[in-house]
Amino acid sequence: MNTENVVKHLRVLWRTDRIIADIRLRHLLVGLGLRAFAALIAAFGLLMLELSAYFALVQIWSAIVAAAILGAVNFAIAGILFIIAGRSPSGRDIELANEIHSSSIEALQIEARALQAQVSGAVHHPLSTIVPVLLPLIAIIIKSLRKTAKDPAAATSREAHS
16 A cells, blocks of 8 residues: 555545535526526516416406416426426536546545555564564664673673783
8 A cells, every 4th residue: 555646546536526515506596597598587477478478368367267277387397398498418528527527536445445455464473573683773773782791702802812
């Protein structure tokens, strides 16, 4: 496991999450603004159509029946508009961001599996992780013991020569 890879994958994941959120937020804001403007224009247009339809229907039926028919038509139009407005975005940007997001999640999972394998290997075979540390330490101890063993031998040989 390489911590640089983990950090790199986390950064990619964070950036793609931000991109996805930004795309969705832009889509929602644009959609909301357009819906509000369309609703305002439609309200004025519908008011005029209703007024003319009301006057036409009053000529045929009573005022109560004419108002009920227009109310039912208004509810049907509103339902159709809500169905159209609720469609999900289907853009290439969101697909690309989702692909990058998925690949960074997979890369993080691979790194996590590598870490898990290292940890489980260290738990099952603790000497395998200690031996690489102990070998240089043992070499240093042996060298220091040889130096201390040579020093008393050199001291006794100097005393013998004097």
